[in-house]
Amino acid sequence: MLKIPEVNTPREFNLHGLRGISDQTMAMHLTLYQGYVTATNELIEHLWAFLKDGTVDHEGMPAYSELTRRLGFERNGMVLHEQYFGNLMQGGSDRPGRHSLFAKAAENSYGSVDLWKTDFCRVGMLRGVGWAVCSLNPATRRLSNHWISLHEHGHVAGFIPILVMDVWEHAYLLDYKPSERGVYIESFFSNIHWKTVDERLDTAVPAYAGSVPR
Ligand SMILES: [Fe+2]
Structure with a gap:
C-alpha cells in the first residue's frame, strides 16, 4: 500500500544583523x-x-x-x-576556536586551518554557479573541500557536509558587484557559527573528538 508522500516544512532561521550580508x-x-x-x-x-x-x-x-x-x-x-x-x-567569527573539533580536523587534513581556508575560499571562487562545501569522509575522518555545480553535481557519495557556502550570485548581488565574490566570501567567514560546524562533525562520526587521526 502506497504511503503518504514526504512533505517538507521550511525551517526558520534568525539571521538579522550579519556582518557584510544585509x-x-x-x-x-x-x-x-x-x-x-x-x-x-x-x-x-x-x-x-x-x-x-x-x-x-x-x-x-x-x-x-x-x-x-x-x-x-x-x-x-x-x-x-x-x-x-x-x-x-549574528556574532559569528572568522576562525574556529584553536582547540575546536573543526580546527583539529582541518589541521589533520590540510596541515593548518589557514591552508584549509585558502583552499575553501579558492574553491568558492570557481567560475560558475554553485557552492563550496567542506565535507567529512567518515571512513578516513578527513575533511576535503568540494565544488558543487548548481545544487546537485559534485557531491561525493557518503561524504557529509560540514561547512556550506552559497556562491550563487543571488547570495551577494544586493550587497556586492558580481566581481566582488571574494569580498562576500570574507563576509561569509566573519559570520560562521563554528559551534554548529563542530556539532556537525560530532554528529557525523560518533565520539569524533577522540577519533581524529594524528
Ligand atoms: Fe542561494
Whole structure:
C-alpha cells in the first residue's frame, strides 16, 4: 500500500544583523529557499502520483524521468540552503576556536586551518554557479573541500557536509558587484557559527573528538 508522500516544512532561521550580508539579502534568500521547499514537495507529490497504479508505464517514463532529475536539483537546493543558513549567525567569527573539533580536523587534513581556508575560499571562487562545501569522509575522518555545480553535481557519495557556502550570485548581488565574490566570501567567514560546524562533525562520526587521526 502506497504511503503518504514526504512533505517538507521550511525551517526558520534568525539571521538579522550579519556582518557584510544585509538583512535585505537574507530576507530575499530565505524566500528563495522556501521556493525550493515548495518545489521539492510538489515534485515528490507528482512522482508519487505516477506510482499509485503500482507501476510507471512506458508512456509515463519521459515525464517520470524529467521530474526525477528535477527533484535532484530542487531537493539539494533545499538542503544546501538549510545547511548554509544553519552555519551562519549574528556574532559569528572568522576562525574556529584553536582547540575546536573543526580546527583539529582541518589541521589533520590540510596541515593548518589557514591552508584549509585558502583552499575553501579558492574553491568558492570557481567560475560558475554553485557552492563550496567542506565535507567529512567518515571512513578516513578527513575533511576535503568540494565544488558543487548548481545544487546537485559534485557531491561525493557518503561524504557529509560540514561547512556550506552559497556562491550563487543571488547570495551577494544586493550587497556586492558580481566581481566582488571574494569580498562576500570574507563576509561569509566573519559570520560562521563554528559551534554548529563542530556539532556537525560530532554528529557525523560518533565520539569524533577522540577519533581524529594524528
Ligand atoms: Fe542561494
